[in-house]
Each structure stands twice: as structure tokens, then as C-alpha cells.
Amino acid sequence: MGAQLRVYKRRIRSVTATKKITKAMEMIAASRVVKAQRKVAASTPYATELTRAVTAVGTGSNTKHPLTTQAETVTRSAVLLLTSDRGLAGAFNSNAIKAAEQLTARLESEGKQVDTYIVGRRGVAHYNFRERKIADQWTGFTDEPSYADAKKVAAPLIEAIEKDTADGGVDELHIVYTEFVSMMTQQALDARLLPLSLDEVAEEKPTGEILPLYDFEPSAEDVLDALLPRYVESRIYNALLQSAASKHAATRRAMKSATDNAGELINTLSRLANAARQAEITQEISEIVGGSAALADATAGSDK
Amino acid sequence: MAAELHVALVAADREVWSGQATLVVARTTSGDIGVMPGHQPLLGVLESGPVTIRTSEGGTVVVAVHGGFISFADNKLSLLAEVAELADEIDVQRAERELERAKAEGDAAAERRADVRLRTVSAR
Numbered sequence: 001m002g003a004q005l006r007v008y009k010r011r012i013r014s015v016t017a018t019k020k021i022t023k024a025m026e027m028i029a030a031s032r033v034v035k036a037q038r039k040v041a042a043s044t045p046y047a048t049e050l051t052r053a054v055t056a057v058g059t060g061s062n063t064k065h066p067l068t069t070q071a072e073t074v075t076r077s078a079v080l081l082l083t084s085d086r087g088l089a090g091a092f093n094s095n096a097i098k099a100a101e102q103l104t105a106r107l108e109s110e111g112k113q114v115d116t117y118i119v120g121r122r123g124v125a126h127y128n129f130r131e132r133k134i135a136d137q138w139t140g141f142t143d144e145p146s147y148a149d150a151k152k153v154a155a156p157l158i159e160a161i162e163k164d165t166a167d168g169g170v171d172e173l174h175i176v177y178t179e180f181v182s183m184m185t186q187q188a189l190d191a192r193l194l195p196l197s198l199d200e201v202a203e204e205k206p207t208g209e210i211l212p213l214y215d216f217e218p219s220a221e222d223v224l225d226a227l228l229p230r231y232v233e234s235r236i237y238n239a240l241l242q243s244a245a246s247k248h249a250a251t252r253r254a255m256k257s258a259t260d261n262a263g264e265l266i267n268t269l270s271r272l273a274n275a276a277r278q279a280e281i282t283q284e285i286s287e288i289v290g291g292s293a294a295l296a297d298a299t300a301g302s303d304k
Numbered sequence: 305m306a307a308e309l310h311v312a313l314v315a316a317d318r319e320v321w322s323g324q325a326t327l328v329v330a331r332t333t334s335g336d337i338g339v340m341p342g343h344q345p346l347l348g349v350l351e352s353g354p355v356t357i358r359t360s361e362g363g364t365v366v367v368a369v370h371g372g373f374i375s376f377a378d379n380k381l382s383l384l385a386e387v388a389e390l391a392d393e394i395d396v397q398r399a400e401r402e403l404e405r406a407k408a409e410g411d412a413a414a415e416r417r418a419d420v421r422l423r424t425v426s427a428r
Contacts, residue, residue, distance in 0.1 A: 049312070147386065217346060
């Protein structure tokens with residue numbers, strides 16, 4: 001076998017192996033998207049009920065709470081960035097990071113200090129590489145976040161917002177995550193989570209149903225006190241789940257195009273290999289024909 | 305037809321139980337509260353503890369609830385809990401082991417959780 005042909009054969013073998021891997025990853029990601037979507041759906045009843053309860057307290061009383069009051073001058077804001085632990089997901093992480101950077105730039109241009117909190121190894125690595133300060137970071141659960149993880153993330157954020165700005169607390173909290181719109185579309189977006197405006201929460205409710213006047217047990221303040229942190233946790237949990245679903249969908253898409261590209265490459269390489277083999281055969285034939293013609297000429301000459 | 309109320313017990317990551325009931329007893333921070341159909345709209349903070357649901361079919365469902373809220377309006381009762389476990393789902397031996405361990409280590413939160421589980425099972 002000619003050297004050229006051997007090189008082609010080797011490359012085809014290697015690309016075929018890669019294709020098998022990317023195909024497997026695509027299928028794993030596809031099954032994980034479904035699982036993640038199911039988790040998003042399973043968490044919806046809790047989030048809906050919680051939103052309802054928050055709206056009820058918000059409309060039913062004039063209670064003030066540190067998590068709902070807007071600071072007069074915002075000097076420091078926290079940005080929570082949700083990325084994934086693993087890559088191979090196309091532009092998933094870079095889109096989220098870009099959205100966070102845009103938000104940070106905007107907040108800084110408004111004269112605010114920005115504390116960055118990051119979930120996911122990719123985001124942490126990005127910030128560490130550029131030697132930017134990270135206020136807090138969490139890794140290791142982005143593929144399948146549990147509610148306990150959301151609590152873990154929410155706790156220091158709620159603590160920071162309840163602290164006075166002078167003692168290093170923050171005045172507002174933004175969250176940057178990737179919204180799962182559909183299998184094909186995922187969108188990195190930022191949203192202000194805190195201070196919570198109860199009007200906005202009320203607007204989220206689709207139907208214009210009138211809420212009854214509730215009896216609060218023990219009191220409206222205490223209920224709100226217990227309710228708001230849970231609400232924030234559930235919002236963060238939802239964002240984590242959506243991010244996870246988006247990441248799997250992005251992986252699936254990236255791996256699908258990798259598989260397609262590998263298939264195309266294999267096709268091209270096989271054509272080149274065929275051409276090389278054909279050229280080799282042609283050359284061998286012409287060598288044989290040439291050789292035998294020379295031999296025939298030589299014997300014909302000696303006969304005479 | 306006896307008056308009924310619709311109960312939805314949801315944990316943060318799943319719907320634990322839902323159905324028709326005639327009476328729900330839960331413990332709020334200011335004491336035990338029983339809700340029957342036609343109760344006035346209510347929103348309360350739950351203590352960790354067992355919640356008893358008397359279903360329309362005459363059965364009783366006992367659930368261990370670890371912190372959460374109770375809200376009632378229009379004959380619809382929702383119990384929101386970060387973590388909720390049906391009595392049938394609780395592994396008694398494991399809870400007992402957990403209680404021992406928590407006591408030994410002085411882990412108050414874990415001890416309370418295990419205690420709630422055991423009380424839930426005994427209330428069944």
C-alpha cells in the first residue's frame with residue numbers, strides 16, 4: 001500500500017472514532033435535556049404557589065422588608081453568573097459570560113461597584129484567568145442542580161443584601177442565566193432579582209384573579225420574613241434548572257454538528273483515498289505495460 | 305356530598321400529594337391549626353412537623369414537612385415545603401440511626417429532622 005493511501009486510511013479511522021464519541025455525547029445530552037426539562041416542570045407548582053403567596057402578602061399589607069426596599073443610592077451590586085462545569089457546549093458559556101460582562105460594564109458606568117458571584121467551573125476559570133475578583137463561587141452541581149444547591153447559593157447572597165452597604169453588603173442583586181426557550185433556542189439574559197418589586201411579582205400572574213384578604217399567621221411581617229428568602233431561593237433554583245437544560249441542549253446541538261462534520265470529513269477522505277488507490281493501480285499497470293513492452297522490444301531485436 | 309377542600313402539597317422539586325380532603329391539621333409558628341372547608345383565607349408559616357390530611361375517602365395521609373407555608377383560599381389549600389416526605393416514604397430505621405448520630409454529634413438541625421420523621425411515622 002502506498003504511503004499516501006496509508007495516511008488517508010489512518011485519518012479515516014481516527015475521524016470515525018471521534019464521530020462515535022460525539023454521536024454518543026449527542027445522545028446522552030439529548031436524554032439529559034428531557035430530564036432537565038422534566039425537573040423544570042416539576043419545580044413549577046412550588047414556584048407558582050410561592051409567587052401567589054408573595055403576591056398575596058404584597059397586595060394584602062403594606063409591609064416593608066429589606067429585600068423589597070430599594071436603596072436610595074445604589075453603591076454596590078452583586079451579579080450572579082450561572083455557567084456550566086463542563087464545556088463542549090458551543091457558545092453556551094461564552095454567551096452567558098458575555099452577558100455578565102455587558103451587565104457589569106453597564107452597572108459600572110452607572111457608578112456602582114460590582115461583586116461577582118459565579119456558579120460553574122467554566123465561569124470561574126474565565127474570571128481567574130483574567131485575574132478578576134470573584135466574591136464567591138460554587139462548582140460541581142451544574143448538570144443536575146438540587147434545591148439544596150440553590151439554597152447554598154442563595155444564602156450568602158441574601159446575607160449580603162441584608163447587610164449594610166457600609167459593612168460590605170450589596171444593594172441589589174442581578175442574575176445572569178441562560179433561559180431555555182426551546183430545544184433549538186436558548187438565550188442568555190440578565191434579570192434583577194433583588195430588591196424585589198412586589199408589583200412586578202404581581203404582574204407575573206397571568207390571570208387577573210382577585211386575591212382574597214388573607215389572615216396572616218402569625219403576622220404579615222413574619223410571613224413575609226419567611227417567604228421572601230424562599231422566593232429568592234426558588235427563583236435561583238429555577239434559573240439553575242433552566243441553565244442546566246440549556247447547557248444540555250447546547251451540548252446536543254454542538255455534538256450534532258460535530259457528528260455531521262465528522263461524517264462529511266469521512267466522505268471527503270474516502271474519496272481522496274479512493275483516488276489515491278486508483279492512481280496507484282494506474283501507475284502499477286503502466287509500469288507493467290511499460291516493462292513488458294521494453295522486454296518485447298528487446299527479444300524482437302535479438303531474433304532478427 | 306360532604307364539603308371538601310382541594311389540597312396540593314408541593315415540595316421545591318416535586319408535587320408530593322394532591323387530592324380532596326375534609327380536614328388538614330398543621331403546626332404553624334403560633335400553634336396547631338386545623339383547616340376545614342370554608343375556612344377563612346389564611347397564610348401562615350409552618351413549623352417542622354407532621355401534617356395530617358384527612359382525605360375524603362376516609363383515609364389519613366401523614367406527611368413530614370420541614371419548614372414551609374400553608375395557604376388557604378377558595379377551598380384550595382396549598383402546603384409549600386422545601387422538603388416534604390410522605391409517612392410511607394420514610395425509612396424508620398434510617399431515621400432512628402440518624403437521630404442517634406445527630407444526638408451524639410450535637411447536630412440540632414439533623415436531630416430535629418430525624419425527630420420530625422419519627423413523629424410522622426408514629427402519627428400514621
